[in-house]
Structures are given as structure tokens and as C-alpha cells.
Amino acid sequence: MTTSGIRQVKPKAEGWQQRKDESGRPLLQFASPKRGKPPVHLADLTPDERIAKAKELGLPGFRAKQLAKHYFDHYTRDPEKMTDLPKDGREELVAGMLPNLLTEVRRLQTDGGDTIKFLWRLHDGALVESVLMRYPGRITLCVSSQAGCGMNCPFCATGQNGLTRNMSAAEIVDQVVRANEIIAAGELGGKRDDDNSAERVSNIVFMGMGEPLANYKRVMQAVRTMVDKKQGLGMSARGITISTVGLAPAIRKLTDEDLPVTFALSLHAPDDELRDEMIPVNSRWKVDEVLDAARGYYERTGRRVSIEYALIKDMNDHPWRAELLADKLLERGHGWVHVNPIPLNPTPGSVWDASPIAAQREFVRRLNDRGIPTTIRDTRGKEIDGACGQLVVTEEDERLSAV
Ligand code: SAH
Numbered sequence: 001m002t003t004s005g006i007r008q009v010k011p012k013a014e015g016w017q018q019r020k021d022e023s024g025r026p027l028l029q030f031a032s033p034k035r036g037k038p039p040v041h042l043a044d045l046t047p048d049e050r051i052a053k054a055k056e057l058g059l060p061g062f063r064a065k066q067l068a069k070h071y072f073d074h075y076t077r078d079p080e081k082m083t084d085l086p087k088d089g090r091e092e093l094v095a096g097m098l099p100n101l102l103t104e105v106r107r108l109q110t111d112g113g114d115t116i117k118f119l120w121r122l123h124d125g126a127l128v129e130s131v132l133m134r135y136p137g138r139i140t141l142c143v144s145s146q147a148g149c150g151m152n153c154p155f156c157a158t159g160q161n162g163l164t165r166n167m168s169a170a171e172i173v174d175q176v177v178r179a180n181e182i183i184a185a186g187e188l189g190g191k192r193d194d195d196n197s198a199e200r201v202s203n204i205v206f207m208g209m210g211e212p213l214a215n216y217k218r219v220m221q222a223v224r225t226m227v228d229k230k231q232g233l234g235m236s237a238r239g240i241t242i243s244t245v246g247l248a249p250a251i252r253k254l255t256d257e258d259l260p261v262t263f264a265l266s267l268h269a270p271d272d273e274l275r276d277e278m279i280p281v282n283s284r285w286k287v288d289e290v291l292d293a294a295r296g297y298y299e300r301t302g303r304r305v306s307i308e309y310a311l312i313k314d315m316n317d318h319p320w321r322a323e324l325l326a327d328k329l330l331e332r333g334h335g336w337v338h339v340n341p342i343p344l345n346p347t348p349g350s351v352w353d354a355s356p357i358a359a360q361r362e363f364v365r366r367l368n369d370r371g372i373p374t375t376i377r378d379t380r381g382k383e384i385d386g387a388c389g390q391l392v393v394t395e396e397d398e399r400l401s402a403v
Contacts (some may be wrong), residue, residue, distance in 0.1 A: 007314040026280035029150025032166035039099040041170035075181035108384040113189020117386035130175045134190040140203040146210025157347035157392035169221035203239040213250035248285035251293035264306040270325040298336040309341045311355035326370035338373040345387040
């Protein structure tokens, strides 16, 4: 209890040890630890680089285009099926440009088969997850951009193990291609019997493992490949959401990219006093600076920004914080932002609870009353530890992956 009678739970990790740096502050890892690089794959390369690579392998450049079509349009990685390519050298071409990147270790399903969580092993044994979700009218894939995460937020399971390494652009893209392959094979539930449409992933959220803006170059190459209509997945940029903990310089860089992706900021607290403790990277870039950067994104792209806010009982769900959040958003204008509160999902060792329904409603009501569109986000996959903040490699995952 504080003296004013408002309960304030502190975001200190209990039940597990938060990693600390030499000065005793939560450890932040920006640089990827050095490990063997994943094999270079077509999706790591620009169309011109692909042509050069095909020539390197002793084949005319246009073979690269054919290969891209097999991979992006038909999800084919099997040389046997690529009958439009000369038999001679086909295997070498495929091995050289479409090396296997993700090995499926496990699949967990829930929501009557509408939600699937995948555990993938990368070439060096690092493990990552992605979550595939069918909604009415769309199919969303939540992708990972790093194995682990260096941002160390105490309420998110992914950060507890630190950063293993950055994922390559192709490792990011391959999550989508593999999901498309699985959808095409009819393995995602929920399709209506009378629906004969060819289906594929329509929306991507960078809300799996990792901080996408800490792996900037590779994430951008992956996004460019996702939206490339001729030699990529041909997705709409608006359907791709990049979610960040708030690396302000990288947000400003993203603003300059001219890619109208949807931008989401994981704010979680409107005051630096609390955000410093909830989001260790707030020690570098404060609430006002990240909100200015987010507003800049809106100004340049015209795309409305999402503010994510995990509602944690008595920690950040106070009515005064809803009002302060409204003040900070309205200071920067009207109509540029909407707020997406997410009741906290449980993570291993976590001692906090999601806000009670009444507190959630009150929080939402106050923001809506101030004219800020606010909707609680439906989180999927809690039963399979596949919801926001729950993606973490467990000992069981390691065991499974070793067999
Ligand atoms: N690093 C990126 C993306 C990964 S997390 C980011 O921070 O935005 C995706 C979203 O899930 C973020 O908004 C994150 O703050 C939120 N999240 C993390 N742990 C959570 C938990 N235990 N319950 C609910 N949401 C959580």
C-alpha cells in the first residue's frame, strides 16, 4: 500500500532470477552472440543477388526466378517436383539456394485446431516458436525474429533465457512459407466445408520471440520479401505488424523506410517511474521519446499506431494511469493511435496476476471516454503457452529437440 491508499505492486521478478549487468541493472543484450551463421537461402537475397548466386552455381540467372516461384508460390522445396528445371544440376541448385532452415520439433493445437503453436529447430540447434491462428476472414501468423530476446522484460517469458541469436531473414520468412504449406495441406482447422478458396497466411505479427527492431536489417529484408509481389510472398504491408519494446532510433529509421507496415509499441506504462522497472530498455529511451517516435511514424505513413498495454493487477492498471496515458496520447494529437490492452498472460515463476475484469473495463472506459479507441486484445493459445509473452524454450523442448 502506498500512503495514498492505492496499491502499487512492484515489477520485481520473484520466482526466477532476472539477469543483471555489472552495475546491478537488468541486463540488456543488443548484439547477437556469435554462432555459426545459418546457410544462405534465396530469401536472404535481393532478386539481383539471387541471379548472381545462380550464376555462381553454374546456371543461368533466370533459374533463380523459377526457384523463387516454387518456394514462394507453391512452398515447394523438393527438387523432384521442380520438373521445369533441368534435371542436371537441379539438386545442387536447390541445396545451394533453398537449404532446409527449420525442422519441426513439435506442434501443439488448441481452439479446435484453429490455433497451432510450432516449435522449430534451427541449423545450430537454437529453438524458436511461431503461432498460427485462424480468425474469421483472415489467417494470422505470429513469427519470431530472434532466438530468445535480449530485452529482459520481467513479465515476459522469452526474456528470461536471454538472447541466443538473431534469426536470418530467410529463417523469418520460412516460418511463413512453412505455415502456408501446412495450411495448403489442410492441417489448420476451422475451414468451412463449402470454402474451396486457396488459403494462406494473410497477416503477420512480429510478436513471437525476440525484439524485431534489435535485428533490424534482417527483419527489413524479411518484410521486403513478404511484400514483394513478383519475387516474394506478395503480401500486403498493412497486414504486417511490427511490434517493438521501444527502440526509438530504430522506430525513426523504420519511419524512413516507406513501407506502410502496421506499427505497434509495447508501452505498458505511461510514467517513466514504472516503465523503467517494467521495460529495462526504458533506461535508454523514455516514454516521451518513444511516443514522439510513434507519432512520427503515424505522420509519415498515415498508419494508425497501436499501443500495447499488458494489464497487470495493481501494477499498471490504475485509473490514474489510464488518465495519464490519455493525456500523453492526446498531447500528440487525435486520431493517430489506438490502445490494445492485453490482460497479463501467466509465465513460469511469475508472481503477478492479470487485472480483474472490473479493472480492465474501467481502464478501457476511461480511454474511450477521452476519445481514444481502445479494445482489449483477444489473446489466443494460452492453454498451449502460445499467447503473448509465453513463448520460451523449456527443458522439455530441449529434450524433444535432442531426440
Ligand atoms: N519484443 C516485441 C515483440 C514481442 S512480444 C515487443 O516487445 O513488442 C509481443 C507483445 O506481448 C508485446 O506487447 C509484449 O509486451 C507482450 N507481452 C509480453 N509478455 C506478456 C504477458 N506475460 N502477457 C501479455 N502480454 C505480454
